[in-house]
Amino acid sequence: MRYEIELTTVTSGYDRKTCWVHARAGVIPPATAVLTTQKLRLTGSDIFYALHSTRSDDQGRTWSPLVKQDTLDRRLVGDNIEAAPCDFTPAWHAATGKLLGTGHTALYTDDELLERPYPRQGFYTVYDPETDRWSPWKTLAMPDADHFFNAGGGSTQRLDLPNGDILLPIYFLSRDSADPRLYQATVVRCRFDGTDLTYVEHGSELSVGDPRGLCEPSLAAFAGRFFLTLRNDIRGYVTSGDDGLHFDPPKPWTFDNGEELGNYNTQQHWIAHSDALFLVYTRRGANNDHIFRHRAPLFMAQVDPDRLCVIRETERIVVPERGARLCNFGTVNVSKDESWVVVSEWMQTTAPNPHDSTVCERYGSDNSIFISRIRWEKPNQLVGW
Numbered sequence: 001m002r003y004e005i006e007l008t009t010v011t012s013g014y015d016r017k018t019c020w021v022h023a024r025a026g027v028i029p030p031a032t033a034v035l036t037t038q039k040l041r042l043t044g045s046d047i048f049y050a051l052h053s054t055r056s057d058d059q060g061r062t063w064s065p066l067v068k069q070d071t072l073d074r075r076l077v078g079d080n081i082e083a084a085p086c087d088f089t090p091a092w093h094a095a096t097g098k099l100l101g102t103g104h105t106a107l108y109t110d111d112e113l114l115e116r117p118y119p120r121q122g123f124y125t126v127y128d129p130e131t132d133r134w135s136p137w138k139t140l141a142m143p144d145a146d147h148f149f150n151a152g153g154g155s156t157q158r159l160d161l162p163n164g165d166i167l168l169p170i171y172f173l174s175r176d177s178a179d180p181r182l183y184q185a186t187v188v189r190c191r192f193d194g195t196d197l198t199y200v201e202h203g204s205e206l207s208v209g210d211p212r213g214l215c216e217p218s219l220a221a222f223a224g225r226f227f228l229t230l231r232n233d234i235r236g237y238v239t240s241g242d243d244g245l246h247f248d249p250p251k252p253w254t255f256d257n258g259e260e261l262g263n264y265n266t267q268q269h270w271i272a273h274s275d276a277l278f279l280v281y282t283r284r285g286a287n288n289d290h291i292f293r294h295r296a297p298l299f300m301a302q303v304d305p306d307r308l309c310v311i312r313e314t315e316r317i318v319v320p321e322r323g324a325r326l327c328n329f330g331t332v333n334v335s336k337d338e339s340w341v342v343v344s345e346w347m348q349t350t351a352p353n354p355h356d357s358t359v360c361e362r363y364g365s366d367n368s369i370f371i372s373r374i375r376w377e378k379p380n381q382l383v384g385w
Contacts (some may be wrong), residue, residue, distance in 0.1 A: 001276040001302060002377040005318055007370060010035060010054065010063050010348070014347060014367035016357055017042060018049070019185065022155075023369045024330030024343040026090030026099050026127075031059045032097060034127055036088055037066070037344060043355045046113060048106060050074070055132055059334060060371055071136040072125060073110070078217075080106045080156040085123050085137045087154030087331055095164030096194035099127035101134065102168060104152020117173050117180045122152035124197045136205055138196055140168075140190070142336065149175035153188075157218035157269050159226070159244065166190040167201070167244045169217035183213040185230055186290040187245050192276060202246025210234040213283060220270035222277040222305055223277065229253070229268045229279065235262035236281065238308050253281075263295050269331045271339050274381040277303045277308055280318065280331055280341055288321055289365075292350050296321030298329065298372070299338060318372040319343055323363025336379040341372040 014020065018039040025035040033056045041047035050073035052066040074082040088103035102124045107114045122140040127133075143150040151172030159167045171185045172199075184207040189200045207213040216231040226244040230237040237250035253261035253268075262283030271278040277299060284294045298319040301310045318341050319326050327341035347357040347363045 001273065001314075004375040004377075005316065006373040006375065007076070007319065008373060010365045010369040011210060011265060011372060012064065012368035014357075019347040019367045020344045020369055021346050022088055022328050023087065023342050024089050025060075025070070025332055025340060025342045025371070026092055026101065027332055027334050028092060028099055028127075030335075032057050032076035032129065033064070034090055035058050035342065035369070036090055038086060040346070040348075041111070042357055044231065044347060047108070049265075051085060051088055051134070051188065053134065059338075060340070060373075067132070069134050071134050077107070080109050080116065084108060084123075085125075087152075087328065089155070090127065091156065091158060091160075091167070091332070093160055093161060093164070093192055095160070096192060098192075098194050099129075100141075100155070100192060100197070101125050102153045102158060102197075103126070104154035105139070112175075117150045120150040120152050122168075122170060134296050138200065138261055142199055146175040148172050155216045155221070155267050159219045159221055161244070164192065166192055166197070167226075167328075169219050171213075171215045171217060179266070182207060182209075183215050185214040185217040185228070187217070187219060187228070189245060198202075201245070203243075204241070204247045206230070206239065206247060206250055208232060208237065208250060215265040218267065218269045219244065220272045220277060222272050225305065225347070227270065227277065227303075228306065229270065231265065231267050231344065232296070233265045235260060235263070236268055240305070240308060248273050251308060251378055253279075254309045255308045256307065257312060259332050263293070266295050267329075269329065271300070271331050271333070271341075273339070273376060275378060277305055278374065279303050282326065286321075290294070290323070290350065291321060292325045292348065292354070293327075294311070295325035295327040295346075296345060298326050300341070301376070319370050321363070322360075322361040322365040324349075324367070333380065336381070337376055339374040339376070341374065342370070343372075346370045
């Protein structure tokens with residue numbers, strides 16, 4: 001499957017106190033793109049602030065200034081406890097003609113994360129193209145607050161069915177979990193009426209014994225089957241199923257020669273073309289030991305859907321590394337001819353001083369937000385385009 005890659009920059013530069021993270025984009029047909037991102041405090045771990053948004057009406061050639069979304073900021077939810085929407089992904093919902101974004105919440109007191117595990121919720125918001133604003137974020141009500149005590153679709157990739165139902169991957173911890181660090185992943189079928197997102201049912205509850213279980217699941221469909229890729233501290237996992245809710249036991253990601261992929265403790269996402277399925281990921285073994293958890297560069301390769309492995313000879317770098325991690329990224333099909341990988345340079349580094357962003361700068365990083373444009377040689381024939 002042949003394609004060309006063009007790397008473009010949406011914005012760059014930062015103040016060495018905070019940096020842009022969680023850059024992802026959604027597309028309103030035929031040519032409007034909305035990119036969201038939020039600031040991270042460098043002197044901390046996962047200290048996130050309000051989401052910002054920028055818009056392009058010419059399929060990403062030019063962008064408006066980033067604007068803070070007051071409706072997607074922290075809220076006071078308890079005695080000196082704030083909830084912050086984060087790990088956000090916008091995506092077009094064709095059945096309602098709405099750009100719907102999903103993520104989950106993080107809880108802070110005195111601008112520091114609460115000790116985990118804490119109650120976490122999935123959240124959603126809807127974009128208004130007339131005002132260029134997002135609606136106030138709402139939480140997704142789950143059927144069992146104890147079972148889904150710490151649950152949300154942060155940094156996941158959803159799939160919308162032809163009837164408008166949404167398959168939203170989430171990961172969760174139960175309140176009475178025997179291991180408070182062993183997450184499970186599942187796919188929730190939801191309904192969306194253009195305003196409210198509601199739970200209908202959920203499918204297989206998946207986990208593994210490796211540390212932290214399974215997190216940040218992302219879903220894709222190809223050739224009549226559904227595919228789920230999952231984060232784990234030791235290695236990435238993959239599984240497949242017939243209906244988007246129920247899946248086979250997960251297996252470690254490997255190359256087609258049987259060697260482990262080398263992805264670990266970070267997310268992976270899909271790009272689905274009508275002729276092939278692709279995985280975007282990071283891995284060890286790319287002269288990248290100076291990068292935190294080897295989270296750069298970003299690779300893309302074709303997947304063998306029958307063997308559930310990555311075809312090594314198809315691997316290409318879609319976003320090169322410049323000393324900063326490239327994690328918490330997003331993918332989106334923009335048109336029948338083009339798909340995007342969207343990511344920001346996360347300006348924290350490895351120990352002993354992970355907050356010294358000048359280490360990343362030495363390799364050329366400046367907190368750029370990149371769009372890697374994947375231009376297909378053969379147009380994508382997915383239904384609806």
